[in-house]
Structure formats: C-alpha cells, structure tokens
Amino acid sequence: MKFLIAAACCALALFAGGAAQARPDLVELYAEAVRTADAAELERLLAPNYWHIGANGHIQDKEHFIAAIKAGKMVIKTLHIRNVRASMVGKTIVVTGNGIMQGTSEPPLPEGLMRYTLVLGDNGGKQQVVLFQATPVVPSADCKDGNCALR
Numbered sequence: 001m002k003f004l005i006a007a008a009c010c011a012l013a014l015f016a017g018g019a020a021q022a023r024p025d026l027v028e029l030y031a032e033a034v035r036t037a038d039a040a041e042l043e044r045l046l047a048p049n050y051w052h053i054g055a056n057g058h059i060q061d062k063e064h065f066i067a068a069i070k071a072g073k074m075v076i077k078t079l080h081i082r083n084v085r086a087s088m089v090g091k092t093i094v095v096t097g098n099g100i101m102q103g104t105s106e107p108p109l110p111e112g113l114m115r116y117t118l119v120l121g122d123n124g125g126k127q128q129v130v131l132f133q134a135t136p137v138v139p140s141a142d143c144k145d146g147n148c149a150l151r
Helices: 002-015 026-035 039-045 062-070
Strands: 046-053 059-061 074-079 082-089 092-105 112-123 126-136
Touching (some): 026 074, 026 126, 046 112, 059 062, 062 074
Parallel strands (some): 046 126
Antiparallel strands (some): 046 059, 082 092, 112 126
8 A cells, every 4th residue: 555655656756857745655644544533643634724525425624524533423444545646736736546445424424435535735845635535436347446447
C-alpha cells in the first residue's frame, strides 16, 4: 500500500517538474488515523476547512467529523485505498483510488468496494487533507474494481 502511494507521488513529482509538495504517505496516514480513531492525528492532518463526504452521501465539516470519530458514532474498521492516482493543479493535489471500506455510523454507511477522492492542499507550506469522499462502486462483469476505463 505505501509503495503504491509513494510511487504515485513520485510519478506526480516527475510529471510536475519536481514541484509536488505532498508527503508520499499523507493518504495512508489519513486512512490509518480514521481506522484507529486517532483524533489528535486527524486534527493535525485535516485542513481547517476540511469536508468529509461519507459513502452515505452525508457531509461533515472537520469539527463534526472528528467529534463523530471521538464519540464512536462513526467507527471505520477497514479503509483500504489502492490504485492511487494523483493530479496536481497549482499547489493542490487531487488523489483518487479505490478499495474496501467497512464500518458503522449513524446514519448507516454502505460497505464494500468504494471509489475515493481526496483533495490535498497546501496550508502555509504544510500539506493537509481538504476533502475526502467515498462513493460506493457497483461492480459489473466488465468492471470489477471500478477502474473501467482506466486500464
């Protein structure tokens, strides 16, 4: 997993002429902090204007997202982000990937294969997660992992 993220960020640095500022492990650090309910790490990793769009379509700001994690109202047991692709626009990096998510929340979250989008922004020289969105993927015979036209 870390190899995929590091490879994507290295490729991004080459593509952007070395201008990429993202820490290669920021996506994995985010996923780990969510899985372990590490509120202090989330406070550090998330931008002040962070938005969390859950797989159920509900949106939370940073304060309410961390409060839900702390209170156990959202428990994410599995959050794997693989097939990571990154695109840079100025100092902003848009990361997409897919993987399995399992957890509980009120209102309930769909579980299983997800498409993820994260936006990483430069906040005073420090890369932070600005947005996370999980979208359930309905696999089909010709598109089992959600990467249908991205081979």
